[in-house]
Structure formats: C-alpha cells, structure tokens
C-alpha cells in the first residue's frame with residue numbers, strides 16, 4: 023500500500039462536509055469507492071451506508087466507521103446578518119473563536135465566514151481572562167442583513183464546519199479536518215480493496231459507514247439491528263495526547279505507536295476475547311499496537327452495537343490522532359497502514375483462529391425442553407460466539423468450522439513440492455517471519471500466503 027494512494031484517499035474523504043445526520047456528501051464519495059468492492063450495498067433510513075462482502079461462511083463480522091464529523095448548525099440569524107451556531111458533537115468552545123468556518127448553503131454552495139470575537143481593546147480586563155461561551159460567538163459571512171443571508175441560501179439549520187485545506191506535514195504525517203472518523207472510513211475502504219484482491223474471505227464482512235455517531239451513536243444502533251452481527255468492531259480515530267504538558271498516564275494513546283485497542287471506555291467494556299484476538303492478529307501481522315488507556319471518557323459505535331438485540335461481542339480498533347474535535351487533527355500514515363494490516367489479518371482469521379474460548383454460558387432449558395438460545399442465522403452459522411456450543415468442551419464443531427477444516431485438509435494433503443513458492447513461504451515462516459512479512463518479502467498476495475501457512479500449521483499440529 024503506497025503512501026500516495028492513502029494520501030489521495032484521505033484527501034478525498036476529508037473534503038466533503040458531513041455533520042451528524044447530514045452525511046450525504048461523504049456517503050456519495052464512499053458509495054463510489056466501495057461500489058466495485060462489495061457484493062451488496064444499501065443505504066438505510068438514517069443514512070448508514072452498508073456494504074456486504076460475502077465470505078465462505080455466513081458468520082457476520084460487522085466493521086463500523088462513522089462518516090459524520092463534529093460541526094454546527096446555524097441556530098439564529100440576526101437583522102445585521104450575523105449567524106449564531108449550535109454545536110453538533112463535542113466541541114471545546116475555547117478553540118472556536120477567530121476561525122474560518124464554511125457554511126453549506128441550500129444548493130450545496132460553500133459560504134465562508136469568520137467566527138467573530140471581541141477585540142482585546144474593548145474587553146474588560148476581567149472578561150479577557152474568561153473563555154468565550156459558544157452562545158456568545160457569531161459568524162460574519164459578509165452579509166449586511168438577514169435578507170442578504172437568505173439570498174446566500176443560508177437558513178436556520180444550515181450545516182457549518184471549521185474548514186481548512188488538507189496539509190501534508192513532514193515525517194509522513196498529515197493535518198486535516200474530520201480525520202475523526204474519515205481515517206477509519208479510509209481504513210475500511212482499503213480493507214475492502216484488499217479483500218476484493220485476495221479472494222473470498224472466510225467470514226461475511228459487513229462494513230457500516232455510520233451516520234450520526236457524534237450525537238450518540240445513532241446510526242450504528244439501527245445498523246446493528248439490521249445486520250445482526252455475530253461479532254463487531256468499531257474502527258475509530260482516538261485522541262493521541264503525546265504532546266508537551268501531558269504526563270504519560272494521561273495520554274490515552276501515542277501517535278506512531280500503531281493501532282490502539284480499547285479495553286474500557288465510556289460506551290463499552292470490550293469483549294476480552296475480541297481484545298485478545300486483535301492483539302494476536304497484530305502480532306501475526308507483525309505490527310506494533312497499543313492499548314488505549316482505559317478511561318470513563320470517549321465512546322464509540324461499538325458501545326451501541328454491543329447492546330443491540332441480544333448483545334454482540336464487540337471491540338474497538340483506533341487510529342491515534344492528535345487534536346481531534348478541533349479544526350485540525352494530525353495523523354501518522356504508518357498508524358493507518360498498520361491498522362489496515364491488523365484488520366486484514368483479523369478478518370482472515372476470524373473467528374475460528376481469532377477468538378479464544380467463549381465463556382461457558384449454560385444453555386437454559388425451558389419446561390417444554392426447548393433450549394433458549396439464538397436460532398442459527400442462515401441455518402448454518404450455528405451458535406454465535408458466546409453460547410455453550412462455542413465453548414468447545416466436547417461440543418461438535420460448528421458447520422462452517424467443519425467445512426473450512428475439510429477444505430483445508432483436502433488441499434493440504436497434496437504432497438509437498440520442494441522449491442515451490444509455498445515451500446519458500448514455509449521456510450520463511452519457520453524462520454519466524456509473520457504472514458504479512460512473508461507476503462511482502464515474496465511479493466505474494468496475503469491470502470495466498472495465509473492459506474499456505476494455515477494449512478502448514480494445521481498439519482504440524484496433527485503430527
């Protein structure tokens with residue numbers, strides 16, 4: 023994956039404006055990007071864009087990244103033509119004054135405006151020490167009257183963001199608006215590209231580009247209801263605070279240290295098996311990772327998905343970014359690359375080799391003798407993770423497990439041919455290389471290498 027490709031994608035995805043519930047521009051860009059990569063695409067009533075990549079098993083892995091960004095809507099227009107703003111999503115009002123905002127007019131036109139602030143010359147010394155409150159700030163779009171504002175196509179409810187151009191910084195880092203969570207959207211587009219290039223994934227991957235996360239995970243909540251995932255990951259952008267003045271225990275993540283795995287945040291306690299499987303996938307992929315320091319702050323769509331229907335095992339993979347929920351975020355391209363690497367391995371191994379043993383939950387019998395447990399989706403996916411059958415103490419293997427094993431054995435029973443590419447993969451694997459490293463070193467598709475190594479490992483375990 024080359025940097026210029028990723029830069030193009032980030033530029034393309036951070037350009038559109040999409041405040042919560044008004045993600046149309048972002049959705050259109052994503053729709054064009056994923057349309058050739060998915061078996062099925064739909065847009066639901068709340069504006070979620072759902073792309074399905076069918077796999078060998080009906081087990082559904084939901085991967086979610088939100089399209090919306092923190093922003094504003096115009097909340098008042100006065101006689102002189104000044105606008106007031108109401109926030110959509112979590113803003114720090116201290117950082118808003120004097121910025122350039124872009125208001126989106128009814129016909130989609132971008133209208134620039136300046137967030138006005140009182141000049142220091144006329145401020146009381148006492149007032150100059152106080153931060154501005156959002157309700158005291160106003161936007162000057164150059165209009166002389168409310169009528170001129172109306173003529174621009176701006177009305178109560180018009181969306182607005184603080185907007186500056188995408189910038190490439192030194193050191194393979196970028197500064198952009200809306201990296202939270204267009205960087206996650208970019209990661210999932212890149213993942214879908216790899217899955218399309220690497221043949222049928224072992225499980226069905228359902229990607230949800232979610233609406234309205236920043237106002238309480240509204241899109242993901244209804245998307246999860248429709249998708250009924252067996253397992254879910256939110257692919258997010260989270261605060262990196264490795265900056266001057268913040269002691270290490272207060273830095274949720276560090277930029278450049280790889281994807282961050284959530285253990286606990288405000289919205290969820292991540293499923294421990296999912297966290298363990300993600301950590302295993304990271305080492306398999308040969309990428310460094312970090313744990314996001316547990317805290318009662320910050321939530322993600324995983325929190326809403328985990329609590330949908332009868333509950334879904336869920337986790338979060340985050341790309342660290344500095345200064346999120348601010349005019350500019352800063353992101354390290356390596357963290358994005360590594361996040362995609364980790365996700366690809368997770369999908370390729372999921373759930374058979376990715377999840378550890380499920381908690382031994384008793385199957386409760388009702389008086390008529392029927393087991394109170396979830397019906398097998400599609401008649402095949404079998405007991406979802408978290409039921410007694412998946413616990414594995416003498417339980418029969420799930421249908422897709424048997425199928426995959428059968429297939430693997432069939433191929434693996436061919437005699438080894440020394441000197442083939444497969445043989446080279448095995449030798450490199452024995453030298454301690456990860457699947458990803460082997461794929462890179464031999465310039466081979468990841469899925470090909472993974473298939474060879476998986477069968478090799480299975481064979482070694484049998485003997």
Ligand SMILES: [Zn+2]
Pocket residue numbers: 088202203235258259
């Ligand atoms: Zn986010």
